[in-house]
Amino acid sequence: MTFLAPKGTEFVRLLGGGSVFEVALVREGGRELVCKRLVPRALAAREGRVAMVREARLLSTIAHPALPSLVRVGNDARGPFFLETFAAGTSVAALVRGWQERGARVPRTLVRHVAIHALEALAEIHALGDEAGPLDVVHGDLGPAHVLLGPLGEVRLVDLGAARFRGLEAELETDDRGTLPYAAPEIASGEAKPSQATDVYAMAATLLHLATGERLCEAETEAAMLAEVATRGLRRELVLHAEAFEAKERAALFEALDPDPSRRRASARELCDALAPVPRAPDLR
The missing domain is CATH 1.10.510.10 (Transferase(Phosphotransferase) domain 1)
Structure with missing residues (x-):
């Protein structure tokens, strides 16, 4: 399934994925961000929704140079997503x-x-x-x-x-x-x-x-x-x-x-x- 970049962003490339998240690099204006979505199986599972809420909550609660920062959360035709800062590595x-x-x-x-x-x-x-x-x-x-x-x-x-x-x-x-x-x-x-x-x-x-x-x-x-x-x-x-x-x-x-x-x-x-x-x-x- 093709990764759906949120409205206002442009898909750049897939970064990876697992049993819960699919992760992509997207571009918004002049900056690159990480977009995380739940894989289809996780959309219907409590554990998937919990993982998404928990990570977004943590990144909005704390700040440290070694951690990404939350940019925004959203929901569209493909389900919930959030955007966080991207750091090459x-x-x-x-x-x-x-x-x-x-x-x-x-x-x-x-x-x-x-x-x-x-x-x-x-x-x-x-x-x-x-x-x-x-x-x-x-x-x-x-x-x-x-x-x-x-x-x-x-x-x-x-x-x-x-x-x-x-x-x-x-x-x-x-x-x-x-x-x-x-x-x-x-x-x-x-x-x-x-x-x-x-x-x-x-x-x-x-x-x-x-x-x-x-x-x-x-x-x-x-x-x-x-x-x-x-x-x-x-x-x-x-x-x-x-x-x-x-x-x-x-x-x-x-x-x-x-x-x-x-x-x-x-x-x-x-x-x-x-x-x-x-x-x-x-x-x-």
Whole structure:
């Protein structure tokens, strides 16, 4: 089915799609925007409508350089849609594939750049608040396809259809399981809901894939992958091959991927500091 650009915009090209959204680049006046629509199957499903409302709500509620901004929402003959700002970039998934096609891993300096800036962005987003207190923002679906490296080295986080934040209505809650095999075991098993802690696990898994280029679980089908991740997590022994990181940093990454949530790194800030310790000014007292 041809993508229908909203009235007043011009279709440029498809950007991708999945089980919920079809995503296209459109042009409005002199600027390019991302248009998201529900795929036909999702139009009739509660989960699809919820994902659209939730992402639009989040993008209208918070602002951060690593996140897109909502431009407008609408409804037409093809159903509901929303427009958000577009930022060019290459996903971690595409980055890994590109270097694999050259017979190599992503270079160490590039791995470290993406890792530190992605964790910094996640830590800042998790810490967002307003006059009423913390916003408790959760991305909910981090993975290699949802972390982008921009042309100037900026790192962005996209696809927030599974996001959560303070004040989210109960009717917008769904049983999201994230993207396998990057979802935390307690999410895959259905024992827990997405949280900032499970965001940290998913980001650590994404960075492990970036650093090694390896498959993170042995299963190949979705059902088998779900069972493997739910029962024992991913192949975190692959951290030993993440040569972009020093030994202490690999230990921090290994800890962040522990299948037992009580033994993991507690926050994105903590993991970011473990990979890129911030030099402190000397105490001159």
